Amino acid sequence: RTEPEPHRPQLHYTPAKNWMNDPNGLVWHDGEYHLFYQYNPEGDGWGNMSWGHAVSTDLLHWQELDVALPADDAEFVFSGCVVVDEHNTAGFGDFALVAVYTSSYPGTGIQAQSLAYSTDRGRTWTKYAGNPVLDIGSGEFRDPKVFWHEPDGHWVMAVVEALARKVVLYGSENLKSWTRLSDFGPAGATGGAWEVPDLFPLPVDGDPQNTKWVLTVSLNPGGVAGGSGTQYFIGDFDGVTFTADNLTSGSQDCSWVDYGRDFYAAVSWNNVPGGERIWIGWMNNWADAAHVPTAPWRGAQSLPRTLALRSLGGAIRLVQQPVKAVRTLRCGAASTLRDHEVGPGRTTLPVRGAVLEIAAEFELGTAERFGLTVRGGTAGEGTLVGYDTRSGELFVDRSSSGATGFSPGFAGRHGGPLPAVRGRTRFTAYIDRSSVEVFGDRGQTVVTDLIFPAPASQGLGLFAEGGTVTLRSLEVWHLS
Numbered sequence: 001r002t003e004p005e006p007h008r009p010q011l012h013y014t015p016a017k018n019w020m021n022d023p024n025g026l027v028w029h030d031g032e033y034h035l036f037y038q039y040n041p042e043g044d045g046w047g048n049m050s051w052g053h054a055v056s057t058d059l060l061h062w063q064e065l066d067v068a069l070p071a072d073d074a075e076f077v078f079s080g081c082v083v084v085d086e087h088n089t090a091g092f093g094d095f096a097l098v099a100v101y102t103s104s105y106p107g108t109g110i111q112a113q114s115l116a117y118s119t120d121r122g123r124t125w126t127k128y129a130g131n132p133v134l135d136i137g138s139g140e141f142r143d144p145k146v147f148w149h150e151p152d153g154h155w156v157m158a159v160v161e162a163l164a165r166k167v168v169l170y171g172s173e174n175l176k177s178w179t180r181l182s183d184f185g186p187a188g189a190t191g192g193a194w195e196v197p198d199l200f201p202l203p204v205d206g207d208p209q210n211t212k213w214v215l216t217v218s219l220n221p222g223g224v225a226g227g228s229g230t231q232y233f234i235g236d237f238d239g240v241t242f243t244a245d246n247l248t249s250g251s252q253d254c255s256w257v258d259y260g261r262d263f264y265a266a267v268s269w270n271n272v273p274g275g276e277r278i279w280i281g282w283m284n285n286w287a288d289a290a291h292v293p294t295a296p297w298r299g300a301q302s303l304p305r306t307l308a309l310r311s312l313g314g315a316i317r318l319v320q321q322p323v324k325a326v327r328t329l330r331c332g333a334a335s336t337l338r339d340h341e342v343g344p345g346r347t348t349l350p351v352r353g354a355v356l357e358i359a360a361e362f363e364l365g366t367a368e369r370f371g372l373t374v375r376g377g378t379a380g381e382g383t384l385v386g387y388d389t390r391s392g393e394l395f396v397d398r399s400s401s402g403a404t405g406f407s408p409g410f411a412g413r414h415g416g417p418l419p420a421v422r423g424r425t426r427f428t429a430y431i432d433r434s435s436v437e438v439f440g441d442r443g444q445t446v447v448t449d450l451i452f453p454a455p456a457s458q459g460l461g462l463f464a465e466g467g468t469v470t471l472r473s474l475e476v477w478h479l480s
């Protein structure tokens with residue numbers, strides 16, 4: 001039997017058909033996580049931008065619903081957010097869901113911020129008759145993320161002036177009239193248009209007395225792995241102004257959320273019970289997205305990830321781990337291997353699979369590079385998930401991962417710094433039918449890359465180059 005959709009992810013959200021890009025309107029409400037997303041109801045390329053919609057109770061099993069906010073001739077519905085208007089500040093009803101999105105008007109080229117609301121748990125939506133609610137006459141003004149700022153008792157919107165490389169903050173009492181508060185940028189990586197900002201507080205090392213604010217912003221191009229990517233700043237927010245602790249400039253010194261090529265436009269859920277900060281990103285890159293070899297769908301979201309701030313080597317860093325519920329997808333017990341010497345070359349393990357969780361810990365030896373080969377097949381097909389001791393980097397090398405020629409910059413190796421600790425390095429990789437997400441040392445360095453291997457390429461192995469390394473422990477689960 002040939003599988004009609006061999007690259008359809010099993011762990012990741014994809015619409016049944018057609019094009020998807022950014023996650024939008026992430027909100028928990030009345031027992032459901034909502035995932036809206038940039039969607040083309042008419043085809044598998046970008047266009048007719050509308051908000052597609054899915055709901056889940058566990059962030060892993062999604063039910064696709066009707067298109068929530070459709071495009072029309074006069075308006076494309078670009079990225080934005082949803083808030084729960086508990087106290088009816090906007091007048092659409094107590095606990096109304098209010099979408100704050102970018103209207104992109106093809107007729108004029110203007111981008112402005114608009115509202116839509118739902119009083120039936122997000123099933124049907126009404127665009128506000130007074131749209132747009134925030135228009136500065138710009139063609140590059142988009143992607144509002146709104147949250148309720150408790151200390152000041154008002155709404156705060158982070159939105160980009162994309163070509164100016166600015167995140168602009170606005171305040172409002174009622175979601176309808178907005179006052180400019182401050183702006184941030186240019187700073188950090190500025191090699192492309194700034195898009196899809198988010199701003200949220202997190203405790204440092206879990207200490208509720210020590211809260212810092214995180215500003216994330218995607219940019220296209222200018223990402224760390226080429227094409228689009230996502231950076232972050234850590235600092236303070238006083239209700240008006242975000243002030244970064246260490247202002248960097250240039251893509252070398254800035255902080256990247258993910259060192260792979262396929263994690264973009266990430267935004268976090270509003271209103272998660274218990275206050276956890278969970279986000280998801282479009283698992284793709286604007287440089288390749290139009291060409292990825294999938295049908296009848298095109299575009300997947302990443303695993304949902306829990307965010308935290310951790311002190312590491314004197315600095316505060318944003319760390320990410322897949323939501324704990326991912327463990328519920330494990331089938332049976334892990335296959336394990338301990339204290340195994342890996343010589344130069346490649347060896348095959350007795351475990352195979354296309355959808356796996358793999359936790360590995362290595363003790364560094366003389367090997368310059370070492371790690372795992374995943375989705376291995378014939379003729380040398382395989383993706384390397386490894387560590388480079390010379391550069392101190394965790395990396396994914398998808399040069400021989402299967403189909404790579406559909407987009408010029410697709411093949412290659414992507415990685416980020418991960419210091420070895422007491423001579424050891426560890427990471428957990430989530431392998432799906434068309435992706436690899438690697439979380440180094442409890443999520444301090446993350447690498448997300450798409451891959452398009454042959455369906456039969458399900459081999460798992462070990463490799464070492466230039467010497468030996470000791471695999472201290474390996475645990476492999478099949479995920480359902």
Ligand code: FRU
Nearest residue numbers: 022038049078079142195265
């Ligand atoms: C980011 C982005 C946003 C925009 C949307 C359009 O990927 O370009 O800035 O709102 O996609 O689909």
